[in-house]
Amino acid sequence: MAKKVILLTNLGSPDSTSVKDVRRYLNEFLMDERVIDVPYLGRLLLVRGIITPFRAPKSAAKYRTIWTDEGSPLIVITNELAEKVEKHSGLPVYVCMRYANPTPAYAFKQILSEHSDVEEVTLFPLYPHYAMSSYETAVEHVKNAHRIGDYGFKLNVVAPYYNHNGYIDALVATLKPYLVKGKYDRILFSYHGIPERHIFKTDPTGSHCLKAENCCSVESPAHEKCYRHQVLETTRLVAGKLSLTESNYLVSFQSRLGTDKWLTPATSDVLKDLPSKGVKKLLVISPAFVSDCLETLEEIHEEGRETFIEAGGELYDTIPCLNSNDDWVETIVDLVNKV
Ligand SMILES: C=CC1=C(C)c2cc3[nH]c(cc4nc(cc5[nH]c(cc1n2)c(C)c5CCC(=O)O)C(CCC(=O)O)=C4C)c(C)c3C=C
Numbered sequence: 001m002a003k004k005v006i007l008l009t010n011l012g013s014p015d016s017t018s019v020k021d022v023r024r025y026l027n028e029f030l031m032d033e034r035v036i037d038v039p040y041l042g043r044l045l046l047v048r049g050i051i052t053p054f055r056a057p058k059s060a061a062k063y064r065t066i067w068t069d070e071g072s073p074l075i076v077i078t079n080e081l082a083e084k085v086e087k088h089s090g091l092p093v094y095v096c097m098r099y100a101n102p103t104p105a106y107a108f109k110q111i112l113s114e115h116s117d118v119e120e121v122t123l124f125p126l127y128p129h130y131a132m133s134s135y136e137t138a139v140e141h142v143k144n145a146h147r148i149g150d151y152g153f154k155l156n157v158v159a160p161y162y163n164h165n166g167y168i169d170a171l172v173a174t175l176k177p178y179l180v181k182g183k184y185d186r187i188l189f190s191y192h193g194i195p196e197r198h199i200f201k202t203d204p205t206g207s208h209c210l211k212a213e214n215c216c217s218v219e220s221p222a223h224e225k226c227y228r229h230q231v232l233e234t235t236r237l238v239a240g241k242l243s244l245t246e247s248n249y250l251v252s253f254q255s256r257l258g259t260d261k262w263l264t265p266a267t268s269d270v271l272k273d274l275p276s277k278g279v280k281k282l283l284v285i286s287p288a289f290v291s292d293c294l295e296t297l298e299e300i301h302e303e304g305r306e307t308f309i310e311a312g313g314e315l316y317d318t319i320p321c322l323n324s325n326d327d328w329v330e331t332i333v334d335l336v337n338k339v
């Protein structure tokens with residue numbers, strides 16, 4: 001029987017597209033203090049009193065446009081990925097989510113019932129970049145369940161892999177078939193946004209991120225947890241391997257929520273502005289998402305297209321996430337083996 005097990009963790013989706021399930025999911029998600037980082041009572045009022053009541057019916061309608069017979073794309077894709085990683089690595093692979101189901105405690109129970117002699121669980125967060133609202137909260141959630149369960153096995157965690165060769169090459173391979181000379185005016189790298197405040201919070205120096213000139217290009221210990229530095233590095237490395245120059249591509253940040261200052265430029269603003277600047281043919285890739293989900297399938301593929309075409313764009317193509325493609329499976333196994 002196996003002694004080592006892999007545990008993939010992703011964000012999670014509502015259990016169904018009913019407004020009730022979406023409301024429960026949004027409440028759990030947005031009450032996370034690493035996502036909406038305001039004191040508990042203020043957060044409760046904001047989330048339960050304002051955001052969720054308005055957002056749940058709208059989000060439920062959006063989820064209905066992407067839902068499959070097997071359920072949420074993010075969950076289906078993560079399960080497919082687990083099967084492939086299991087085949088490729090020869091190790092048992094399990095899945096848990098940060099919000100909704102399956103929970104880490106459920107996954108640990110499953111692991112123990114099928115592999116009572118497990119000695120090591122290696123956690124693979126399906127987030128290439130460090131953000132307190134994604135990688136950090138997912139890892140802490142699993143560590144917490146591991147601590148509470150007081151299990152007899154060790155928990156290892158794979159570090160952010162935004163600059164890992166395998167991840168970069170896997171992105172390059174998804175882009176390459178689209179790069180027909182003259183087909184697109186520009187490539188847009190659209191990353192999930194975060195509030196600037198989160199960037200300040202994860203800066204241990206307190207004086208580097210978004211404060212020093214060209215902060216993300218100047219070497220600093222802050223980059224270990226700087227989401228902006230990490231996404232810019234992913235972009236630079238992918239662009240380098242494809243010999244793209246800075247006039248070929250741009251970076252933007254999507255999915256803004258609330259009125260705080262988030263990383264800029266916002267994807268929606270860029271999509272509105274580009275056609276008037278002569279960029280009429282656009283290719284979009286979303287490297288922060290390794291599994292297609294609401295934010296890629298609905299926001300980027302559908303809403304994004306509408307925004308760009310309404311603003312005068314002529315061609316708008318989007319690249320699927322790595323999902324369960326072979327290069328990605330190989331990269332995961334490589335990263336797990338290096339822990
Ligand atoms: C890629 C990493 C992600 C970061 C960083 C992130 C930060 C972040 N997200 C919200 C609010 C919402 N995000 C929602 C969906 C969603 N977010 C990510 C990833 C990151 N979020 C994914 C993969 C998904 C899709 C989930 C799915 O089921 O397909 C949603 C829910 C949907 C909606 O109502 O739009 C919210 C809300 C904040 C506030 C935040 C940082 C502070």
Ligand SMILES: [Fe+2]
Pocket residue numbers: 192255
């Ligand atoms: Fe999000």
Ligand SMILES: [Fe+2]
Pocket residue numbers: 208209210215216222223226228229
């Ligand atoms: Fe930075």
